[in-house]
Amino acid sequence: MSANDNTSGGIDYRQLGADYWRTDIIDIEPGKIHVRGYPIQELIGKLSFPDMIWLMLRGDVPSPAQSRLLEAALVASVDHGPHAPSIAISRMAVSCGLPLNGAMASALNTLDDVHGGAGQQAVELFQRIREHIAQGMPLDEAAKVCVDAFVVEHGKYLPGFGHRFHPLDPRAGKLLGLADEAAAEGAVTGEYARIARAIEALLASGRSKPVPMNIDGATAVIYAELGFAPQLARGIFCLSRAVGILSHAWEQSGRGERNKGPMPRQMPYRYTGPATRHLDDSQ
Template sequence: MSGTDRAADWWATGITDIAPGSIRLRGYAIQDLIGSVSFSELVWLMVRGELPTSAEAELLELTLVAAVDHGPQAPSIAAARMAASCGLDLNNAMATGVNLLGDVHGGAGQQCLEVLHQLRATTDDGVAPEQAARDLVADHKARKAFVPGFGHRFHPRDPRRDPLIGAVRQAAEAGTVSGEYLRLALALEEVLAEGTKPVPMNVDGATATIHAELGFAPELARGLFVLSRSVGLLAHSWEQRNEPTRIKGPLPKSVIPTYTGPPPRDLP
């Protein structure tokens, strides 16, 4: 192998084929894709390697729309707005928000998808979905851990849950998806509704159900959430850039954070 060949293989990829005057994504010429496929179809093609059916693309698009934004009370949005108020360019402000999306804020979709895979493995061993869900909830309670994808700190019932679950239910009835993960997610929700305070599914649980039905890996679920939330980050960063307030911190200037250290004292 020549030195040139070794250099060409350094970033070998099966995604994009570039040559002078030619751009191909997964083998398809970009000029053929433009105007022929939707953005959600292109996302699927890029991460999965093949084009989805129109029904699969519609389901994926629902998840991308649902997770776009949750206002400045979401830490990622607030951070992006603070960054924009400090004069950072849009890409820097957006990156500030994206970098806040981790396991605690932004990771529940991936975590819920992992839970659904765990339940699927249990039911494949012969355990009924309801019992598998009951055992999983009992385990989380024993560890004092939240079941990811259920409950919301702001919404008594997440308004995004019903349209997403309704769509995946219709897709299961039409044969677009198997409905296996939908049954598991609903079994979990039923068990969590048995307590004194029901814990309904939230947007992360609903999107995880769709991602599971569509065959996306858990890590891709988080990446898709970041992709969706980036739209909100862009909108809020742009809005903040066009407001006169500079160096906008997490609290109004008139509000001083509560001090909890030692009282005033003199140096010895």
Template sequence: MEKKKWKTAISWHFDKEAYVRGYKLKDLIGNLTFSQAIYLVLTGNLPDERKTKMMDAILITMIEHSIAPPSVIAARAVISGGNPIHVGVGAGVLAFGKVHGGALEDAMKLLQENIDKKPEEVVEKFFNEKKRIPGYGHRYYKEGDPRTQKLFSIAKNLGFYGKYCDFALKIEKEIEKKKGKKLILNVDGAVAAVASELGFDWKIGEGLWIVGRIPGLVAHTYEEYTLEKPFSKRLDEEKEAEYIGVPPRELEL
């Protein structure tokens, strides 16, 4: 058989009919919830009822969280410059990084690669290397991230609170012991633990985050587009910034 240049297991046409992960696309429409379809397209399998509820909880946890995150600021600024929604959403996605969104993937990696180690060993290594531990700490939540608490209680009810959730909380305790200060398990860390319980590979972590947060970014870009004037004044003001450059001077050539 002729060797093809590409391979895919995601979707295909058979007799001009579109199939996704082996199922007719038209059969999925009206029969699956959006979360079930997302799980199917990402993993290749249909989720059972427990997985569906856990998947719903994960995606809703990530959907939106205020106007302050870098992705929202970037997305709204780009719309404000006179661009359409897809450009604003794209800019928001590009603002995801190590401390915003990307922490989910890094936290999944940390949990999955170190699950057989002692939590103190893992924390020690990050501290010795002066690296931040992904999934811990939060700008506002200093005593506990309410999203983490809710997600873990759902995971317990559905039978998904397992070794990764337990390990994530042990690391939180160990950080407090070593640093003498609480750095709470944040939403990225909590989603990382539950997604690992569901069997997601850490390499899809950033993708999971993007899937979860895109609706929030679309809402923000649409709001900026319809509610604010272009070249938004708040982006044009020097009020909130401090000038630390050289004082005005003459150009002498």
């Protein structure tokens, strides 16, 4: 095959390459950038960043009510203090000499099932309950059946409910209120908010201390109401938390600390291994 020949044995390699990297998301040629069919210059200055996220992930432009609800979830999840593992890691990484992008990558990689995955898990739970309701099961019964099954499979920690730091998460109520407003406007159905509240009521039943919904549960309501897949609940959370990670990494970069550890040097750790011993003692 010559350097200028794009075919061999009946195979069009240029077309093969084009098909291999096919995408519905973006079309680029010299002097042209179209995102989901829209010229980029028509989007700049008109779409908000939440609108752009929606367009990229969903292929169309959200309504104003949908955009406001998505933006609220993004704003609420940006940061939760330097003790949050992802934030702490960004600070430690910068003090070890990593640039901002390295610190952000290190921090984002911690957002897995335990730290960062609760939103996805909550959406999955909500959807299972909705499936039972669609089959004719009453809401309260469906909530109990699915919560019991989740606890048997995964343990007692229910994603989206309770918080190790906040007796009442200050973000959850506001987000749920906005979801209710969107439902009243007809922008969402409100069914996932009802499901989440049914779980909250179930967890409070027979307890002296309730287990209220936290931000992961409230944002899961929003993402489910807006029609995002469970995996995207985690992905969008990563987009939001990346802002806090960047902010803390940037602040840390101006402090001049080197090799920042997980706790001040003045605070000792506790050693629990064997007492001092020597190789000669065992010979």
